[in-house]
Amino acid sequence: MTPKNKLRSKQPDSKNFLFVSRYGESLDIAFAVQNEGHKVRMYIEESGCREIGLGFIKRTTNWEKHTDWADIIVFDYTGYGEESKALKDSGKLVFGGNTYTDNLELDRNFGQEELKRHGIKILPSREFQTFEEAIQFIRKHPDCYVMKPSGETQELKQLLFVGQDDEGADVIRILQAYERSWGNDFGTFQLQKKVKGVEISVSGYFNGKDFIKPLNITFEHKKLFPKELGVSTGEMGSSMFWTKDSPIFDATLAKFTPTLREHGFIGHIDLNCIVNGNGIYPLEFTSRFGFPQVFIQRAGINEEFGQFLLKVARGENFTINVKKGFQVGAFIVVPPFPYEDKKTFRLFSKDAVVVFKKDKKEGVHPMHVKRINNEWLITGDTGIAVLVTGTGVTMKDAQRMMQNRISNVIVNNGYYRTDIGDRWHEDSDRLWSWGLL
Structure with missing residues (x-):
């Protein structure tokens, strides 16, 4: 046993974390929490994704059997609202949504009506x-x-x-x-x-009573190719920063505080918006972890993520210890991403090795991979290999760190966007002129 493992086994604050995942997206979080000295088990609902995390963390095919074992249960996706509420009502510590916040995301019409009901202008x-x-x-x-x-x-x-x-x-x-x-x-x-402007999202962690500060401001890069060309992918990467105050938050999410408190929400919620000189126009909710948003957030949080999740779930009021400046992250993906094509995935990407030129994995976050003989192999069925992050006092510093880390990673047939964060120079000027920063 290594000295590191000895230290880990003696940690008095070690807790049992049960991650309930739809697609295995929270592997990076679960792995980080495990490396902090906690015991971790993970359930993945989608059958095509169940190899994700093999060799990284202990997995289970029936999460309900482990609720008594768990000190905290973390739901990483929408659709588990009823289960989350039932567990909270039974006295379990839970990080995750409820039926109300599930509906905010899954039912677009309901989400827009709720924005209107809270006095927020919508398109x-x-x-x-x-x-x-x-x-x-x-x-x-x-x-x-x-x-x-x-x-x-x-x-x-x-x-x-x-x-x-x-x-x-x-x-x-x-x-x-x-x-x-x-x-x-x-x-x-x-x-x-459709309206023209800057696409921006504001998000925060809610502890059942209030939003925990600072808030997170994210700029998503959704198109497959640089300069916002090609098909929409959900996301190819993001740039972000943390802030104590935000006019966009004050005009939107802040107004939901009493409602989220009434519903006992404990988790992360994000509101994507288009903003311009005429106003702020909310587009859609993400009432769970955003992916890859949460991994890039973690790169900017200066405290152990397991303890952070525990504090939020316990309803503690605290200030998140975050890095100054900016954080960026880019996905490295393989065919057939962003499409679903099992034959193409098997031919070109299944079990392909993520190669590190130097044995340095800092800032490289495992996504849809498994670990065999200490090698990272691509698995699942979507073709997302890893996320690579960088941080810095300026956006250019963060981009430079990310690019240096990407240059250390070889993924056969891999592709990624090279311009994550480039929009900041223009977007920041416009946001300042509109009084939104």
Whole structure:
């Protein structure tokens, strides 16, 4: 036993963490918590993702059997609201959402109505059940629209379409194509009027009573290629910083404090917005960990993440110890990302090795990988290999650290965006001019 392991085994504050995951996304968090000296078990719901974490942490196929063992249960995704509430009601320490916050994210129409109910200005939007109904609506009300899937279909991020045509002709063509390929199996979706501005999200950790400061401001990079070209992926990377105060937070999430308190929410919540000189326009909630947001956040938090989660779940009021400056992170992905194609994944990416030129893994976060003979092998079925982060007093410093770390990683057929954080120079000028920083 190494001295490090001896120290770990004697830690008096060691707790039992049970991570309940939809797709295995929280592997990096669970692995970090384990390295801090806690005992960790992880459940992954999706069968195609259950190899994720093999060799990193102990996994289970039935999380309910381990609730008595766990000192804290962490839900990393929406859809577990009822289970989370039942566990909290039984006296268990839980970090995760509830049915109210689940609905904020999964039911786009409900989320928009709740924003309106809290006195927050929203963009005109409408929900549809069929493609033909939406096509006829656009023809009667020509404008530039964003088409957003709702419910479970919204997990397929490449289906989201941001229109460019002022008459909505491009959205009509997309809807017609989806009708031919999906038929009646698409589910509900939303058309939202498009506005120009800076896309920015504000998020915070809520301890059941209040938001814990500082807040997090994130700039997502969703397109596959640099300069925001290509298909929407959900995310290729993010840049961010922490702040004690935010005009965007004051105008939006802060107004939800009494409601979140009423529902006993304990967890992380994010509101993505478009802002410009005319105002702040909320787009959508993420009422759970954001991915890769939480991993980049962790790179900027100067305290053990396990203790941090415990303090939030216990309802403690404290100030998060964070780094000054900026944090950035980029995914390294492999085929067929961002699409689902099991044959392509098996041919080009399954069990491919993540190679480190030098044995330095700091800032390299395991995503959909397993560990065999101390080698990181790509698994799952989506093609997300690792996330690489960097921090710095300036955005350029953070980018430089991230790029240096990426240069130490070799992933066969891997690709990533080289411009994460580049928008900050222009976006910051505009945000300052609008009084939003």
